[in-house]
Amino acid sequence: MRILIVEDEPTLGPQLKATLESTGYAVDLATDGEDGHFLGSTENYDAAILDLGLPEIDGLTVLDRWRREKRNFPVLVLTARDSWSDKVAGLDAGADDYLAKPFQTEELIARLRALIRRAAGNASSELTAGQVRLDTRSGRVTLAGEAVKLTAQEYKLLSYLLHHKGKVVSRTELIEHIYDQDFDRDSNTIEVFVTRIRKKLGADIITTIRGLGYQLDDPQG
Amino acid sequence: MRILIVEDEPTLGPQLKATLESTGYAVDLATDGEDGHFLGSTENYDAAILDLGLPEIDGLTVLDRWRREKRNFPVLVLTARDSWSDKVAGLDAGADDYLAKPFQTEELIARLRALIRRAAGNASSELTAGQVRLDTRSGRVTLAGEAVKLTAQEYKLLSYLLHHKGKVVSRTELIEHIYDQDFDRDSNTIEVFVTRIRKKLGADIITTIRGLGYQLDDPQG
DNA sequence: GCGTCCGAATGCGGATCTTGATTGTCGAAG
DNA sequence: CTTCGACAATCAAGATCCGCATTCGGACGC
Secondary structure: OEEEEEOOOOOHHHHHHHHHHHHOOEEEEEOOHHHHHHHHHHOOOOEEEEEOOOOOOOHHHHHHHHHHOOOOOOEEEEEOOOOHHHHHHHHHOOOOEEEEOOOOHHHHHHHHHHHHHHHOOOOOOEEEEOOEEEEOOOOEEEEOOEEEOOOHHHHHHHHHHHHOOOOEEOHHHHHHHHOOOOOOOOOOHHHHHHHHHHHHHOHHHEEEEOOOEEEEOOOOO | OEEEEEOOOOOHHHHHHHHHHHHOOEEEEEOOHHHHHHHHHHOOOOEEEEEOOOOOOOHHHHHHHHHHOOOOOOEEEEEOOOOHHHHHHHHHOOOOEEEEOOOOHHHHHHHHHHHHHHHHOOOOOEEEEOOEEEEOOOOEEEEOOEEEOOOHHHHHHHHHHHHOOOOEEOHHHHHHHHOOOOOOOOOOHHHHHHHHHHHHHOHHHEEEEOOOEEEEOOOOO
16 A cells, blocks of 8 residues: 655654554655645555645645545545644545544554545455455454465555455556555566465465456455 | 434434434434444445444444445444544444544534545446446456456457447547557457457447447447 | 565466458448 | 449467566565
């Protein structure tokens, strides 16, 4: 899952980035509205964390522009201000959630999880496909009840596929959502990880749609 | 838009119902967890507002049960409690948003709007013609309910025709949209793929307009 | 310093695409 | 109604592309 943080505070921004990366997200950080708007317009994120108080361009403006451009990733708005009228404005501008500073990092992560989950159309924090079960909260994966040890990348890949169960996911899409900005697109990394996941979870878990991408079968599909 | 409110407080519940109804929603009100869970399981709502502190069954339990039953309408959780650990629990149980009492009605409405808007974004776009159904999100094609396996090119071609249902599409147009830039115009690839699609989906699915191109019939056209 | 994990390179095998020739069909004109 | 020409459909085969397995060097963490 790839996240965009738009935050100008010199300590909070990098700190958030580090925390989220250690949680398993690919994170890009923009330190002003201009940059943030550009990244959000040109790259593909699964969610964005947007500070309202920004230099150059106001956070609300950035959000509004994204929405006009039909950029529909979920946005979690951060603000120091605490009046509910600001919240209403933010929500109406297209924010999907709202968090007042100061906040607990854990709550931020929980809300982020919820946002991504909902954006993918999943309600439960447990993602399943056939015998495979993944708990987004604990990061555990089981196959028919048995715990399976996945590496970080394997987990990211599987997680993304599970979040988009039933959908055909292209290799490009996977690369864009598992890695951040700078990554060599010309490599067969995805294939390699798909192979490794298949070795651990069974070959039938991931279906190859030749020429289009990969797909996790919906049990009742 | 139809909303379910699960709220036991004798004043707040009816008051919310009245407010939302005046805003244009159809509202059902349940006053305990048992009733709330039943309504949420059997009726179709666009969103639910769920109080965590409930008699009989706890709100979190109700939410958890809905999610296990694959009831995926967005849920806005209300609570008197204010600790972030409760919020985390609620979000992980499958809540989509969270509001601490007391709250401004206006903020509640704004959040509800945001929830419904987001949920609507997940609607899968399906293209159909006769017995054929193509889901652009999952990339699946079915004929009379039966899944049909199409190759990449077949899929592209069919997809383009479905997007322009009813229109006569020339061979040139198809080539231009299925292939990138330079492609040998003097070839009968299109015919070949049309043949293959017809073999898989039935000969009547694509009509040939001699000298002009191909056409997908609109069912009611 | 050792083990694990990641990502790049390679070669293979098979599915898929394209081509060109052949056969089939439509429609207009005689 | 028949015939003819143009266009469309079909088929088979070679070429091509794509994905898979495997290996290996290096990075990273412990």
